[in-house]
Amino acid sequence: MNEIILPLFIVVPLIAAALCLPLNYVNKRLPFLIAHVVTLFLLCISIAVIFMKPAESYMIYRIGSLPAPYGISLIFDGLSILFITIINFAAFMICIYSASYMEKYSGKEKYFALLLLMLAGLNGVVLTGDLLNMFLFIELASIASACLVGFGTGGEETEAALKYFIMGMVASMFIMLAIVLIFSLTGSTNLAEISVQLPCCNIAMRSFVIMLLMFGFLTKAAAAPFHAWLPDAHPVAPAPISAMLSGVLIKVLGIYTLIRIIFNVVGMSFSISHTLVFFGGLSIIVGSLLAIGQIDLKRLLACSSIAQIGYIILGVGLATPMGVMGGLFHLLNHSLIKPLLFLNAGSIEHSCHTRDLNKLGGLGQKMPVTGMTSMIATFALSGIPPFNGFWSKLFVIIACVQAGSIFAAFVAVAGSIYTLYYMLKVQRLAFFGDLPTELANIKKTPYTMGFSMVILAVLCFLFGVFFQHAISLLINPAVTAVSNGLAYGKVVLEVL
Amino acid sequence: VGRDPGVARLREPEGRIMFQYMMCFLIFTIGIYAVAGKKNLVKSIFGFIFMEYACVTILLLGSRNNMQVQSPVVFASVLLMTGLASTLVLCALVMRIFERYRTVDPNNIRKLRG
Numbered sequence: 017m018n019e020i021i022l023p024l025f026i027v028v029p030l031i032a033a034a035l036c037l038p039l040n041y042v043n044k045r046l047p048f049l050i051a052h053v054v055t056l057f058l059l060c061i062s063i064a065v066i067f068m069k070p071a072e073s074y075m076i077y078r079i080g081s082l083p084a085p086y087g088i089s090l091i092f093d094g095l096s097i098l099f100i101t102i103i104n105f106a107a108f109m110i111c112i113y114s115a116s117y118m119e120k121y122s123g124k125e126k127y128f129a130l131l132l133l134m135l136a137g138l139n140g141v142v143l144t145g146d147l148l149n150m151f152l153f154i155e156l157a158s159i160a161s162a163c164l165v166g167f168g169t170g171g172e173e174t175e176a177a178l179k180y181f182i183m184g185m186v187a188s189m190f191i192m193l194a195i196v197l198i199f200s201l202t203g204s205t206n207l208a209e210i211s212v213q214l215p216c217c218n219i220a221m222r223s224f225v226i227m228l229l230m231f232g233f234l235t236k237a238a239a240a241p242f243h244a245w246l247p248d249a250h251p252v253a254p255a256p257i258s259a260m261l262s263g264v265l266i267k268v269l270g271i272y273t274l275i276r277i278i279f280n281v282v283g284m285s286f287s288i289s290h291t292l293v294f295f296g297g298l299s300i301i302v303g304s305l306l307a308i309g310q311i312d313l314k315r316l317l318a319c320s321s322i323a324q325i326g327y328i329i330l331g332v333g334l335a336t337p338m339g340v341m342g343g344l345f346h347l348l349n350h351s352l353i354k355p356l357l358f359l360n361a362g363s364i365e366h367s368c369h370t371r372d373l374n375k376l377g378g379l380g381q382k383m384p385v386t387g388m389t390s391m392i393a394t395f396a397l398s399g400i401p402p403f404n405g406f407w408s409k410l411f412v413i414i415a416c417v418q419a420g421s422i423f424a425a426f427v428a429v430a431g432s433i434y435t436l437y438y439m440l441k442v443q444r445l446a447f448f449g450d451l452p453t454e455l456a457n458i459k460k461t462p463y464t465m466g467f468s469m470v471i472l473a474v475l476c477f478l479f480g481v482f483f484q485h486a487i488s489l490l491i492n493p494a495v496t497a498v499s500n501g502l503a504y505g506k507v508v509l510e511v512l
Numbered sequence: 513v514g515r516d517p518g519v520a521r522l523r524e525p526e527g528r529i530m531f532q533y534m535m536c537f538l539i540f541t542i543g544i545y546a547v548a549g550k551k552n553l554v555k556s557i558f559g560f561i562f563m564e565y566a567c568v569t570i571l572l573l574g575s576r577n578n579m580q581v582q583s584p585v586v587f588a589s590v591l592l593m594t595g596l597a598s599t600l601v602l603c604a605l606v607m608r609i610f611e612r613y614r615t616v617d618p619n620n621i622r623k624l625r626g
Contacts, residue, residue, distance in 0.1 A: 086582070148587060148590065151594070152590070152594060155594045155597070155598060158598075159597060159598060159601050162601060162605075163601065166605065166608070169608070171612050171613070171621075174605060174608045174609055174612065175609065175621055177605055178553075178602075178605045178606070178609060181598075181601065181602060181605060182547065182556065182602070185560055185598055185602065186544075186547060188598070189543070189560065189563040189564065189567070192563075192564070192567045192591060193540065193563075193566075193567050193570070196567050196568075196570050196571040196574065196591075197570070197574070199571060199574065199575065199582075199584070199587065200570070200571070200573075200574025200575060201574075203575075203582075204582060205582060205587070
């Protein structure tokens with residue numbers, strides 16, 4: 017009976033999003049209240065569902081109780097645990113942060129409605145067991161996030177939203193073509209059914225479909241040759257939304273879907289592994305080189321996201337248990353560190369009204385909470401022990417060496433050094449040095465903003481010190497689910 | 513639901529089926545060209561509509577052999593609906609761009625770079 021909880025992840029935010037707009041006419045505070053209650057509720061049930069799920073098996077909810085190929089089912093396994101926790105935790109933190117940050121914007125009810133819609137889309141992508149549904153939820157999340165990127169409605173915002181949406185839609189079209197071809201080949205859109213049927217199909221057709229899917233998902237994940245939209249779209253969004261986009265959205269729409277399709281549905285192969293390692297390494301190099309030259313704080317962080325996504329793709333692409341574990345652990349760590357850094361940037365922007373690093377300086381005394389948490393995030397992101405980023409980068413590098421790709425290991429180490437360089441540049445220019453005279457009497461950071469940043473920073477530290485517990489609770493089930501490979505289809509079809 | 517073994521399968525020569533697929537892929541490529549190569553955002557929107565309809569036509573072409581367990585017509589209508597939603601958002605964004613810059617040429621609105 018536990019599986020009755022699964023549809024709540026999608027239905028509750030959808031209903032709440034629909035309620036936000038009419039209830040705004042009753043009381044201006046209601047949309048805000050609804051968003052907080054809903055995200056807290058989702059965080060609670062996502063923690064509860066970790067302990068409800070029986071180990072080594074799947075939780076399956078059939079919508080309308082229809083049998084396997086006809087009905088739609090929600091499937092919850094180890095990989096979903098990791099992503100559900102990340103999504104709902106980040107959403108809750110961002111909701112708390114938004115309370116003070118969004119004061120300067122009008123139309124807050126639309127903001128919270130779009131945020132909840134995006135949350136429903138992200139939860140749906142992670143839970144669904146059907147390719148067509150996955151596409152629908154990807155579109156839902158993309159549309160909501162494009163509207164949120166353009167939320168400021170200025171010229172720059174609209175332009176970035178347009179660029180983001182066009183790139184996202186081209187990727188969606190390729191995914192749509194791939195889904196249509198898969199449907200023609202196998203006669204089904206159920207992931208389990210496809211994974212059983214697809215190996216019997218024409219090899220040329222199969223490779224073509226895999227190529228289309230990889231193009232689509234790597235574009236959604238902003239891996240290196242397809243990254244052009246990310247440095248524009250993420251900085252102009254409001255800071256909490258940048259945190260959500262960089263921390264969660266690119267991982268769910270790009271990495272989760274890629275892992276699910278490549279490992280569990282079409283099956284990992286030698287050539288796919290090499291392609292992913294190539295794109296991962298390229299992303300590390302391109303992202304690091306782009307980030308070094310930036311003077312806009314949020315743009316620098318967005319470029320750094322490309323490099324960190326490269327580590328994840330590199331680790332997962334090696335397809336060894338160590339590599340997958342390193343990649344997924346880095347994904348978990350990055351979803352804590354990058355929101356923290358973007359929230360810091362938002363706090364600086366809130367107080368100083370600029371993101372230009374050359375106009376900042378000496379903020380360490382004026383904003384102690386932001387300074388400390390930013391320092392922790394810098395150490396964590398560049399892989400300094402005992403923070404969490406160190407362990408995940410170490411695992412990825414060890415996995416590279418074990419798999420025999422010394423060049424990839426070299427790229428990963430070099431990327432880490434570059435990360436330290438550009439993050440220390442941010443620290444020096446923003447938090448150390450002399451305080452410019454125009455910043456002498458800046459506002460203090462509001463408490464709600466400080467609260468989210470402190471919680472995230474504490475988690476960065478705890479996940480570094482007690483990394484075995486984090487791995488055994490969240491990462492190992494995910495690695496088991498990934499390394500089950502094509503057995504996923506057979507097991508799920510038996511249960512259905 | 514969609515499986516109907518009673519309907520006699522339409523026998524068509526292989527060449528014609530291949531030709532129809534090729535035409536669909538041609539429409540898809542025209543769509544990509546319109547999105548990537550045209551200096552007019554309205555033409556880009558048409559490009560997306562081309563790509564979407566090419567996908568739907570490939571879906572209906574590919575599901576003529578009655579082996580599908582799910583109904584292709586429902587599938588096609590769902591794809592059209594999502595396409596409609598995305599196209600409307602895109603139209604809204606292009607209208608905003610036009611109101612602000614009085615142009616739909618993406619080369620003239622380069623405030624952001626790369």
